[in-house]
Amino acid sequence: MKLFLLIISLFICGVTQATTYYISPTGNDATGNGSAANPWKTLAKATSTVTTVGDIIHVNAGTYTETQSLNLAKGVSVEGDGAATTILNSTVTGQWSIFLSLDSPQDTNGAQSISGMTFDGQYVSETNNKTWWAISVHGRSNVLIHDMKIINFRDRGVVFDGNDATDPHSDPGHHATGNKFYNNTVLNSAQNNGIYGGGLLNIGGQLGMEIHDNTMIQNQRVNFKNGWPIKYWDEGWLNGVKIYNNILTKAPYVGTYPGDGGDWDFCIELFNPRGVEIYNNTIQGSIDLSYSYKGTYPFSVWIHHNNLTHAVQNTKSEGGIICEFRSESILIENNVINNKTYGVTFNTRAVNDPGGNNPTNPAPTGGYSYIVDNIVRNNLFSNIYNGSGISNKFAIGVISEGTDDVQINNLQVYNNTIVAQTGNPVGVAFDFSSQGNGNVTGMYIRNNIITGFSGPWIQGTAGAGNTNITGMMLTHNDAFNNGNGNAPSWPGGNPANYTYTNNIAVNPLFVGSGFYTLQATSPCIDAGVNVGLPFNGAAPDMGYAEYGVAGNTPPTANAGPDQTITLPTNSVTLAGSGTDPDGTVTAYLWTKISGPAAGTITNANTAGTTVTGLVQGVYKFELRVTDNAGAFGRDTMQVTVNPAAGNIPPTANAGPNQTITLPANSVTLAGSGTDPDGTVTAYLWTKISGPAAGTITNPNAAGTTVTGLTQGVYQFELRVTDNAGAFGRD
Numbered sequence: 001m002k003l004f005l006l007i008i009s010l011f012i013c014g015v016t017q018a019t020t021y022y023i024s025p026t027g028n029d030a031t032g033n034g035s036a037a038n039p040w041k042t043l044a045k046a047t048s049t050v051t052t053v054g055d056i057i058h059v060n061a062g063t064y065t066e067t068q069s070l071n072l073a074k075g076v077s078v079e080g081d082g083a084a085t086t087i088l089n090s091t092v093t094g095q096w097s098i099f100l101s102l103d104s105p106q107d108t109n110g111a112q113s114i115s116g117m118t119f120d121g122q123y124v125s126e127t128n129n130k131t132w133w134a135i136s137v138h139g140r141s142n143v144l145i146h147d148m149k150i151i152n153f154r155d156r157g158v159v160f161d162g163n164d165a166t167d168p169h170s171d172p173g174h175h176a177t178g179n180k181f182y183n184n185t186v187l188n189s190a191q192n193n194g195i196y197g198g199g200l201l202n203i204g205g206q207l208g209m210e211i212h213d214n215t216m217i218q219n220q221r222v223n224f225k226n227g228w229p230i231k232y233w234d235e236g237w238l239n240g241v242k243i244y245n246n247i248l249t250k251a252p253y254v255g256t257y258p259g260d261g262g263d264w265d266f267c268i269e270l271f272n273p274r275g276v277e278i279y280n281n282t283i284q285g286s287i288d289l290s291y292s293y294k295g296t297y298p299f300s301v302w303i304h305h306n307n308l309t310h311a312v313q314n315t316k317s318e319g320g321i322i323c324e325f326r327s328e329s330i331l332i333e334n335n336v337i338n339n340k341t342y343g344v345t346f347n348t349r350a351v352n353d354p355g356g357n358n359p360t361n362p363a364p365t366g367g368y369s370y371i372v373d374n375i376v377r378n379n380l381f382s383n384i385y386n387g388s389g390i391s392n393k394f395a396i397g398v399i400s401e402g403t404d405d406v407q408i409n410n411l412q413v414y415n416n417t418i419v420a421q422t423g424n425p426v427g428v429a430f431d432f433s434s435q436g437n438g439n440v441t442g443m444y445i446r447n448n449i450i451t452g453f454s455g456p457w458i459q460g461t462a463g464a465g466n467t468n469i470t471g472m473m474l475t476h477n478d479a480f481n482n483g484n485g486n487a488p489s490w491p492g493g494n495p496a497n498y499t500y501t502n503n504i505a506v507n508p509l510f511v512g513s514g515f516y517t518l519q520a521t522s523p524c525i526d527a528g529v530n531v532g533l534p535f536n537g538a539a540p541d542m543g544y545a546e547y548g549v550a551g552n553t554p555p556t557a558n559a560g561p562d563q564t565i566t567l568p569t570n571s572v573t574l575a576g577s578g579t580d581p582d583g584t585v586t587a588y589l590w591t592k593i594s595g596p597a598a599g600t601i602t603n604a605n606t607a608g609t610t611v612t613g614l615v616q617g618v619y620k621f622e623l624r625v626t627d628n629a630g631a632f633g634r635d636t637m638q639v640t641v642n643p644a645a646g647n648i649p650p651t652a653n654a655g656p657n658q659t660i661t662l663p664a665n666s667v668t669l670a671g672s673g674t675d676p677d678g679t680v681t682a683y684l685w686t687k688i689s690g691p692a693a694g695t696i697t698n699p700n701a702a703g704t705t706v707t708g709l710t711q712g713v714y715q716f717e718l719r720v721t722d723n724a725g726a727f728g729r730d
Contacts, residue, residue, distance in 0.1 A: 018054035018055055018056065018729055019055050019056075020057075020058050021034035021035070021039075021040070021046055021049075021055065021056070021057050021058065022036050022040070022057075022059075023041060023042060023043055023045070023046050023057065023058075023059050023060065023064070024040075024041070025041070025060070025062035025063065025064060026062075027039035027040045027041040028041055029041045029042055029044075029045040034046065034049065034050070039060065041064075042064065042066060043059060043064065043070060043078070044070055046078075047070045047071060047072050047100075050073070050076050052075070052076070053075030053111065054075055054076075055076050056076070056077045056078075056079060057076065057077070057079070058079055059078065059079065059081070059088070059117055060080075061080075061086050062086065063087045063089065064087065064089065065089050065091060066088055066091065066092070066099070067091050067092070068092060069092050069097060069098055069099065069100075070100045070101065071100075071101050071103065072101065072102050072114075074102070074104055074109070074111070074112065074140060075110070075112055077115075078113075078114050079113070079114075079116050079117075080115070080116035082116050082147075083118045086116060086117045087118040088119055088120065089120045089122055090119065090120065090121050090122065091130070091131075092130075092131045093130055094129070094132075095129075095132065097131050097132045097133070098131075098132070098133040098134075098135075098136045099121065099131050099133065099134050100119070100134065100135045100136070102135070102137045102138065103138045104138065104139040104140050105139050106139040106174045106176075106205075107141070107174055108140045108141065109140070109142055110137070110140030110141055110142050110143040111142045112140075112143055112144070113143070113144035114144070114145045115144070115145070115146050115147045115148060116148070117148055118148070118149040118151065119148065119149070120152050121134060121151070121154060121189065123153055123154045123188065123189070126154070126225075130153075130154060131154065132153065132154045132155040133156045133157070133159060134153045134156075134158055134189060135150070135158045135159070136158075136161070137158070137159065137176075137179070138161045139161070139176070140176060140179075141176045141178050141179060143160075143179050143180075144180045144182075145184065146180065146181070146183045146594065147183045147184065147618075148184045149184070149185045149187075150184065150185070150186045150187075150189055151187045151188055151189060152187070153189035154189075155189075155190070155191050155198045155227075156191075156198040156199055156200070156202055156231075157186045157189035157190060157199070157200040157202075158181065158186070158200070158201050158202065159202040159203075159233055160179055160181070160201075160202065160203045160204070160206060160209065161176075161202075161204050161233055161234060162174065162175045162176030162204060162205025162206050162207070162237075163175065163205040165205070166234060167234055167235050168234065168235055168237065171272070172205065172237060174205065175207035175237070175239060176205060176207065176209075177206075177207045177208055178209075179209045179210075180210045180211075181201060181211045182212045182213050182214060182594075183213050183214065183594065184216075185215045185216075186214065187200075187220065188217075188220040189218070190218045190226065190227025190228060190229070191225060191226075191227050192224060192225055192227045192263055194224070194261055194262035196262070197227040197231065197263075197264070197266070197269075198227040198228070198231060199228045199230055199231025199232075199269075200216045200217075200218055200227070200228070200229045200230070201216060201229065201230050201231070202231045202232070202233040203230070203231075203233055203236075203238060204232055204233030204234035204235065204236055204237060205234060205237050205238075206237075206238050207239045207240055208239070208240045208241070208242075209240075209241045210241075210242050211242065212242070212245045213246065214246045214247070215246070216229040216246065216248050216249070217247075217248075218249070218251060219250065219252075223261075223263075224260070224261035224262065224263045226250065226251040228250060228266045228267060228268070228285075229248040229249065229285070230243065230248065230267070230268045230269070231266075231269050232269060232270050235271050236270055236273065236290075236291075237271075237272045238272065238273050238274065239274045239275055239276075239295070239297075240274070241273070241275075241276045241277075242277045242279075243268065243277070243278045243281065244277070244278070244280045244281065245280045245281065246282075247281070247282045248267045248268065248281060248282070248284070249267070249284040249285070250266065250267040250284060252265075252284075252310065252314045252316070252318070253265040253317065253318060255316065258317060264286075264288070265285050265318055266286055266287075266288045266322075267283050267284065267286060267287065268285075268286075269288040269290075270288070270290070271290045271291055272293070273289060273291075273300055273301050274293060274295040274296075275294065275297030275298075275300070276301045277302045278303045278306065279303070279304045279305050279306060280306065282306070282307045282309075283306055283308045284308075284309065284310055284311075286318070286319035286320055287303060287320070288319075288324065289321075289322065289327070290325050291324075291326055292327050292328055292329075292330055293328050294328055294329040298329070299329045299330065299331050300327075300328050300330055301330050301331070302330075303330070303331070303332045303333075304332075304333045304334045307335070308320050308335060308337045308338070309337070310338075310339045313383065313385060315387060316387050316388055317341040317342070317388065317393075318339065318340050319340060319342050320340045320342065320343040320381075321343070321344045321345070322345050322347060323344070323345065323371075324347040325347070326370050326371075326372075327346055327371045327374055328370070328373060329373045330374045330375075331375050332344060332374075332375065333376075333377045333378045333379065334544075335379045335380075336379070337379060337380065338380075338381075338382045339382075340381070340384060340385070341385060341387035341393050342393055342395070342397070342426075343379075343384060343396055344376055344397075345398070345399055346371045346374070346397070346399070346406075346408075347398075348370075348371070348398065348399070348401065348402065348405075348406045348407075370407045370408075370409070371406065371407065371408045371409070371411060372408075372410065373409065374410075374411050374412070375412045375413075376396060376411075376413045376416065377412070377413070377415050378416065378544050379416045379544055380416070380516055380544045380545075381395045381416060381418040381419065382514075382516060383420075383421040384419065384420050384426045384429075384453075385424050385425070385426065386421075386424045386427075393426040393427065393428075394427075394428050394429060394430065394431040395418045396416075396418075396429065396430050396431075397430060398435065400434035400438075403437055404437045404438060405437040406434055406438035406439075407438055407439055407440075408438070408440040408441070408443065409440075409441050409442060410444075411440070411442070411443050411444070412444045413443075413444070414444065414445070414446040414447045415448065415528065415531075415541075415543065415544055416449075416543070417448070417449045417516050417543040417545065418448060418450045418451070419449075419451055419452055420452035420454070421452070425452050425454045427454045427483070428455045428456060428457065428459050429453050430445065430450075430458035430459070431458075431459060432458075432461070432469070434461075435460060435461045435467070435468050435469065436468070438468055439468050440469040440470065440471075440472070440495070441470050441471055442470075442471045443469060443471065443472050443495075444473045444531075445458070445472075445473070445474050445475075445477065446473065446476050446477065446528070446529055446531060447476050447528035447531065447541075447542050447543070448478075448542065448543070449478045449480075449524060449544075450477065450480070451508065452481055452482065453483060455482070455483040455484060455489075456482065456483055456484035456489035457479045457483075457486065457488070458474070458489070459488070459489040459490075459491075460489065460490045460495070461492050467490055467492035467493055467495050468492070469495035469496065469498075470495065470496040471497045472496075472497070472499065474488065474498070474499065474503065475499060475500070475501050475503065475529060476501075476502045476503065476528045476529045476542065477503045477504075478504045478505070478506065478508050478523070478527070478542050478543075479503065479504075479505050480504075480508060486505035488500070502529070504527070506523050508522055508523070508542070509522040509523070509524075516543070516544070516545065517545040517547070518541060518543065518545060518547045522547065524541050524542035524543055525547045526539045526540070526541060527541065528540040528542045553580070553582045554580075554627065554633050555578050555580035555585050555625045555626070555627040555632065556578065556580075557576070557577075557624060557625040557633040557634050558576060558577045558578065558579075558635055559576050559621065559622065559635040559636055559637040560575040560576055561637065562637050562638040562639070562640070563637070563640070564641075564642065565614070565639070565640075565641055566641075566642040566643075566644065567615075567616060567641065567642065567643055567644040567724045568723060568724045568725055570615070570641070570725050571610055571612040572610065572614070572639055573609075574608060574611060574623070574637070575607075576588065576590070576608060576609075576635075577607055578607065578633065580625075580627040583627045583628040584627065585626070585627055586626055586628050587605070587625070587626040588605055588606055588623065588625055588626075589604055589625075589626075590604045590605075590609055590621055590623055591604070591621065592619060592620070592621055592622075593621065594618075594619065594620045595617050595619030595620060596615050598613050598614060598615040599612070599619060600612050600613050601621075614639070614641045614725070615641065615725050615726070616642065616643045616725065618638060618640050618641075619638065619639040619640075619641070620636050620638050620639075621638075622634055622635070622636045623635050623636075643725075643726060644724035644726065646677070647678070647722070648675070648676050648677045649727060649728050650673050650680050650721070650722040650726065651673065651675075651720075652671070652672075652718045652719060652728040652729050653671060653673065653674075653718070653730055654718040655670040655671055655718075660709070662711060665708060665709045665710070666705055666706060666707040666708070666709060667705065667706050668703065668704075668705050669704050669706060669716060669718075670703050671683065671685070671718040671730075672702055673720030673728065675723075678724060679722065679723050680720050680721070680722055681722060682700070682721040683701060683702050683719070683720055683721075684699055684700060684718070684721075685699040685700075685701075685716060685717070686699065686716065686717045687706075687714060687715070687716055688715050688716070688717050689713075689715040690713060690714030690715060691710050691712040693709055693710040694707070694709045694714060696716075702718075717730070
């Protein structure tokens with residue numbers, strides 16, 4: 001019998017002090033050391049030198065010329081003084097050239113940010129062949145790119161590639177997590193070369209990525225040369241991604257037929273989305289989705305509260321939301337789709353689908369042509385017009401790219417308002433004529449208002465004897481001023497198990513002047529059937545806008561002017577307000593949406609409040625106001641906290657690393673802080689990594705103890721603050 005003695009050791013390691021390095025237009029790469037007093041001159045020097053996790057490269061205000069591709073180590077952040085003042089011009093040339101690479105094997109924790117600068121690729125035309133990509137993030141998680149301006153790159157702006165797979169035809173099983181792209185402006189950095197279209201932002205292999213509050217515009221190049229604002233990368237495989245509060249603009253489509261010159265009207269194009277949410281965006285162009293499966297999520301894609309419109313109508317064809325190949329559990333609701341030739345389309349192809357798109361692994365429930373459990377509700381389709389260059393023109397319908405073998409199971413379309421353009425209307429609102437060899441089981445079209453179409457408001461297949469629809473419920477719709485006497489058209493005979501009741505053909509009495517809410521005397525009020533939506537009255541109204549609720553005008557928020565203070569002043573007063581043109585403001589909410597961790601909002605639920613405990617940095621605060629009907633408005637303001645004039649930050653000393661062996665389970669942390677031009681006013685100990693165990697007895701003392709430790713490796717940080725609000729860490 002052998003006896004093994006198990007010795008459990010516990011190691012407690014101090015953290016090397018995070019260091020900020022500087023570059024300046026007046027710096028020197030040869031003689032500088034990267035300090036504030038003796039900075040380097042180029043970001044190339046800084047990124048090749050600074051490799052310690054937690055360190056920061058600060059790019060002082062000024063204009064820089066960078067002549068080589070840069071590689072940024074994991075854990076190292078780069079920050080500027082603001083995109084308006086910190087400008088880096090790239091002169092890197094060559095096909096597939098990248099200005100800044102963050103490249104690691106998949107599943108690497110990047111734990112870093114890039115912020116406060118302008119990256120300019122200096123693209124003018126295809127002949128100058130300047131830098132192709134601005135930023136490439138490969139294999140890394142927890143990378144934040146924010147408050148940047150990225151302009152004039154030839155091929156693509158920013159690429160987030162979450163794994164090592166190349167164009168995988170099934171889920172690669174690895175996804176980057178925690179990546180964020182927000183508060184950026186991206187312009188003129190996505191090409192269309194006739195073979196492919198690049199993106200201002202390209203995303204693939206992402207789990208839970210957030211893309212918000214960006215302005216991305218690609219309309220600066222000649223016809224057929226503009227890429228997309230947001231584009232999938234490596235077949236997509238996007239899980240739980242959120243795209244919200246963005247302004248996205250694609251150049252108007254000008255071809256004879258979509259696809260001419262390799263061009264499309266896509267503003268967002270995603271492959272293999274699972275649990276993706278797209279909301280509160282203003283979009284000029286279309287949303288295109290391919291191979292949408294919900295997986296473990298309640299939906300594959302949830303598209304809501306977006307405004308998809310062209311302010312100036314294109315004479316050519318324009319799309320709204322395009323669902324290609326298999327479309328499973330897509331929820332489209334509360335959007336405004338304006339000035340489009342077709343609103344929501346389900347495009348199908350006669351090929352077997354993979355459960356991703358791998359023909360060797362077919363989905364158990366069918367192929368590319370399957371349209372399963374989709375809902376289109378509470379949307380406004382306005383000015384649906386007869387654009388040139390495409391034969392498929394409708395508000396909602398199916399396009400077959402194969403042999404008309406569309407398979408639909410449970411398609412629900414209800415409480416939409418669909419209005420054709422006066423003088424140039426599309427012929428039909430609902431088009432299911434690409435159904436000759438397919439089958440529909442369960443189609444529910446209820447509570448819609450459809451008006452102004454030149455032909456029948458809904459139609460089936462053109463040939464006789466092949467409607468191929470079973471279980472059609474067509475009830476409680478108002479079809480007014482349409483062709484075919486406002487009657488449906490089923491050339492192949494009525495669908496099997498057809499319910500056609502409680503439909504009307506009367507003027508819905510819109511408010512008018514481009515507004516499609518209902519007047520008080522509208523015959524559509526309380527004329528719908530309850531399908532699970534909240535409503536006022538005995539029954540829901542027809543159309544997208546429940547009278548007295550959905551027609552509410554949202555309130556307007558005013559967060560007040562931007563402010564700048566200089567330490568030691570460390571508090572500001574936020575003077576917000578809200579107005580509501582057709583009701584009352586009932587609630588206020590202040591939120592810090594970016595900036596240092598410090599800063600406490602005294603009362604977040606009042607129009608005016610104070611923020612205390614600010615430290616050096618740039619903060620953004622958002623005021624959200626809510627009205628008596630539940631609608632809200634938002635506004636943001638910025639607080640810039642400058643360092644005290646001439647102040648030198650304090651130095652923290654967390655003490656030496658320590659090792660103990662169980663059963664001993666406590667240690668004494670002997671920290672200290674010094675300030676060369678003032679006094680240390682505060683200490684803060686924080687456990688930044690390690691097991692869940694371990695209690696800091698007094699985190700606000702220079703010296704303290706930690707008790708209740710278990711086996712593992714711990715890291716503790718000491719932060720000291722001086723009388724001017726500056727701090728040091730170790």
